[in-house]
Amino acid sequence: MLKINDLKAGIEENQILKGINLEVKAGEVHAIMGPNGSGKSTLSAVIAGNEDYEVEGGSITFNGEDLLELDPEERAHNGVFLSFQYPVEIPGISVSNFIKTSISEKRKAQGLEPLPTKDLLKMMREKMELLSIKQGYLSRNMNEGFSGGEKKRNEIFQMAMLEPRLAILDETDSGLDIDALRIVANGVNKLKSADNATVVITHYQRLLDYIVPDFVHVLYNGRIIKSGGAELAHELEEKGYDWVTKEADKQWA
Amino acid sequence: MSEQKRQSEDELLEKVTSTEYKYGFTTDIESDTIPKGLSEDVVRIISAKKNEPQWMLDYRLKAYKAWLEMEEPDWANVSYEKPNYQDVIYYSAPKQKPVLDSLDDLDPEMKKTFDKLGISLDEQKKLANVAVDIVMDSVSVATSFKETLAEKGIIFCSISDAIQDHPELVKKYLGTVVPARDNFFSALNSAVFSDGSFCYIPKGVKCPMELSTYFRINEAGTGQFERTLLIADEGSQVSYLEGCTAPMRDENQLHAAVVELIAMDDADIKYSTVQNWYPGNAEGVGGVFNFVTKRGICYKNAKISWTQVETGSAVTWKYPSCILKGDNAIGEFFSVAVTNNRQQADTGTKMIHLGKNTKSTIIAKGISAGKSDGNYRGLVKISKGATNSRNFSQCDSLLMGDKCGSHTFPYIEVKNNSSKVEHEATTSKIGEDQIFYCNQRGIGTEAAIALIVNGYCKDVLNQLPMEFAVEAQKLLEISLEGSVG
Structure with a gap:
């Protein structure tokens, strides 16, 4: 589904990603872990098409298509979804209006008519239940006055509504208390299928107790320095990052 | 008033009163029948052309005299070249817009805007003054x-x-x-x-x-x-x-x-x-x-x-x-x-x-x-x-x-x-982060700006009568098109 080959990217003169290789297949859950400043958020931003970052080399293909050739909205139409670490506020626009616009734009790109309001509302109610979201939420303005936990839940709600093929969760666990974390993780698990894939970006192992990954990658200094199964996350939790990063420092010195 | 002036005024009056004053019929009153500029005579002519009662003419003349003593305000935070008030024509007969044979004759830019506003074809014809025989x-x-x-x-x-x-x-x-x-x-x-x-x-x-x-x-x-x-x-x-x-x-x-x-x-x-x-x-x-x-x-x-x-x-x-x-x-x-x-x-x-x-x-x-x-x-x-x-x-x-x-x-x-x-x-x-957020949800930049602006104006747009509000929303989109690169 997603193939990243020797990806190099950065901001202005500052190269952050120094050659990333990653392959994600349908049905898989990948976790990307690593210390602060290793390039985790940059990787998610580059996949989503944030123009603040410049791609200097390498390639990203998504279902065989060159992702780097596409605008951010086209990537979204193709099924790439990013759950933001810091979701922004859009004052005056209700959650329901925003999601309706989002779904209509996607359908328009696919040559489809907008979803009838009745069907849309029905779907919204189902997904709200899935994420234990209370009534009255749909008419609130996008992220305006939301708590940290509400913002993250709103991200996952949009993901549930948009049914992406590839979901990237950027530090979705940060700012969540344990109950909220459980609800969000539970939602993500329920949305998993054989046709879609999830990339979980996290600093801590905590989230991975709830969303169990098939693969764990350690990102450090712009490179994936170690990959393994779910047990790697536990090992990192126990021993910290030092034992892998030291080795890498030696190799790339 | 000089005899000469009075004569020309009478002529004008005569011309006006003898002409059909109905829109939809072409009239022969050309705007240049009134000279440029503003004077007491011009005010009298306007009133006369409209066949107004004396009290209305008196009202106009009083206003004109007051205006003569006033100055154009310049306290507003705008700068423009002040119009030359003696270079303006103060009365022109209601002019017919040129009648078009069909909407195909309309300025394509205008047509594009009409379409974007979602104005019905009938209404477009009316606005563009297309001759309609049904x-x-x-x-x-x-x-x-x-x-x-x-x-x-x-x-x-x-x-x-x-x-x-x-x-x-x-x-x-x-x-x-x-x-x-x-x-x-x-x-x-x-x-x-x-x-x-x-x-x-x-x-x-x-x-x-x-x-x-x-x-x-x-x-x-x-x-x-x-x-x-x-x-x-x-x-x-x-x-x-x-x-x-x-x-x-x-x-x-x-x-x-x-x-x-x-x-x-x-x-x-x-x-x-x-x-x-x-x-x-x-x-x-x-x-x-x-x-x-x-x-x-x-x-x-x-x-x-x-x-x-x-x-x-x-x-x-x-x-x-x-x-x-x-x-x-x-x-x-x-x-x-x-x-x-x-x-x-x-x-x-x-x-x-x-x-x-x-x-x-x-x-x-x-x-x-x-x-x-x-x-x-x-x-x-x-x-x-x-x-x-x-x-x-x-x-x-x-x-x-x-x-x-x-x-x-x-x-x-x-x-x-x-x-x-x-x-x-x-x-x-409007933050780039807001636009990117919308982009990531499949909403293109133009649509994202429209969405953000509409959210910003919501409290005002909600006050407008329903169908007006929808049109106003589209108008905002068009007015701001291409304003963010």
């Missing part, structure tokens, strides 16, 4: 419209007709809210106004439909010096729509309209405007100067609500105001003012609290893009006798790009201790 829907609508109004005793006609048919009402109220000598432009308008609308709602009558200039009888096209007088008698209610979302091109650069509203005891007037005059090209050349005086007076328990969406004109100078004369009167002002390219706007409101327990609300949203300048200027004045009065003002500015400007000039005068005045102001920018 009876259009709107004609029958207009007829049944007139009948319904007449049943309720509502008078809705052009001000010229009102001067002829309802002189007692016009004489009693004209100039009572905006006196001729109120300001330079109101004096000019009072001296030379060509046409406009008149509306009277009788006691206790709730106007059954929104009154729109679009359906006005003897629609003359908006004049250069438009005059509107709206009287809501005791306990009556009316919602009035002015303007049009379709782009209005006009050869006249100078527009100075006056609007007067009178809300008697317990009356309720809602006045909504969408202004989309030609703003000039990207360099600001050729746009309309829009210098408007709009004011309403509220008697006991009465309410006046102004809502405006201003997207057009090169220079806008406009402060729809409320005089809250009676106790418990309410004044409201909801405004969205968009400036793009080289446009300049200095707009806001005045709330004058005279009665006890009077309330006013001001919600002003400015959007500046390109190299434009948007200004909010507002006065809240609470007099000594206006005890227990309240005002709430919120003035927000949204900037797009880094070459535009936005300023807020709030003036507050409170002369008693029991009243309360609140003022909030914010300035924000």
Whole structure:
């Protein structure tokens, strides 16, 4: 589904990603872990098409298509979804209006008519239940006055509504208390299928107790320095990052 | 007056009275039959052409004399080359727009805008003046419209007709809210106004439909010096729509309209405007100067609500105001003012609290893009006798790009201790992070800007009548197209 080959990217003169290789297949859950400043958020931003970052080399293909050739909205139409670490506020626009616009734009790109309001509302109610979201939420303005936990839940709600093929969760666990974390993780698990894939970006192992990954990658200094199964996350939790990063420092010195 | 002048005036009079004065028929009166410039003679000619009674001519002449002694105001935060008032033609016969054979002959840019606004083909034909040989829907609508109004005793006609048919009402109220000598432009308008609308709602009558200039009888096209007088008698209610979302091109650069509203005891007037005059090209050349005086007076328990969406004109100078004369009167002002390219706007409101327990609300949203300048200027004045009065003002500015400007000039005068005045102001920018967030959800940049702007203006757009609100929303999108690279 997603193939990243020797990806190099950065901001202005500052190269952050120094050659990333990653392959994600349908049905898989990948976790990307690593210390602060290793390039985790940059990787998610580059996949989503944030123009603040410049791609200097390498390639990203998504279902065989060159992702780097596409605008951010086209990537979204193709099924790439990013759950933001810091979701922004859009004052005056209700959650329901925003999601309706989002779904209509996607359908328009696919040559489809907008979803009838009745069907849309029905779907919204189902997904709200899935994420234990209370009534009255749909008419609130996008992220305006939301708590940290509400913002993250709103991200996952949009993901549930948009049914992406590839979901990237950027530090979705940060700012969540344990109950909220459980609800969000539970939602993500329920949305998993054989046709879609999830990339979980996290600093801590905590989230991975709830969303169990098939693969764990350690990102450090712009490179994936170690990959393994779910047990790697536990090992990192126990021993910290030092034992892998030291080795890498030696190799790339 | 010299004998020669009198003669030429008589000739003109003769010419006017012997010509059919009906739109839809071509008339032979050419605008150049009146010389350029403004003089007492020109005022007399205008009045004579319109066959006005003596009191109307006297009113105009008094206004003209007042105007001579006044100076064009320059306190607004706008800069433009002042028009040469002796180089303006003050009366031109209502000109027929060129009649087109079909919409295919329409300027393609204009057609594109019509389509984007979602204006129906029939309406497009009407706006573009396409010859139609089948009876259009709107004609029958207009007829049944007139009948319904007449049943309720509502008078809705052009001000010229009102001067002829309802002189007692016009004489009693004209100039009572905006006196001729109120300001330079109101004096000019009072001296030379060509046409406009008149509306009277009788006691206790709730106007059954929104009154729109679009359906006005003897629609003359908006004049250069438009005059509107709206009287809501005791306990009556009316919602009035002015303007049009379709782009209005006009050869006249100078527009100075006056609007007067009178809300008697317990009356309720809602006045909504969408202004989309030609703003000039990207360099600001050729746009309309829009210098408007709009004011309403509220008697006991009465309410006046102004809502405006201003997207057009090169220079806008406009402060729809409320005089809250009676106790418990309410004044409201909801405004969205968009400036793009080289446009300049200095707009806001005045709330004058005279009665006890009077309330006013001001919600002003400015959007500046390109190299434009948007200004909010507002006065809240609470007099000594206006005890227990309240005002709430919120003035927000949204900037797009880094070459535009936005300023807020709030003036507050409170002369008693029991009243309360609140003022909030914010300035924000459309963030790239907001746009990227929308992009990531599949919403392209243009649509994202439209969404963000609509969210920003929601409190004002919600005040507009439904179908107007939808059009205004689209108009905002079009006005800001391409403003973020």
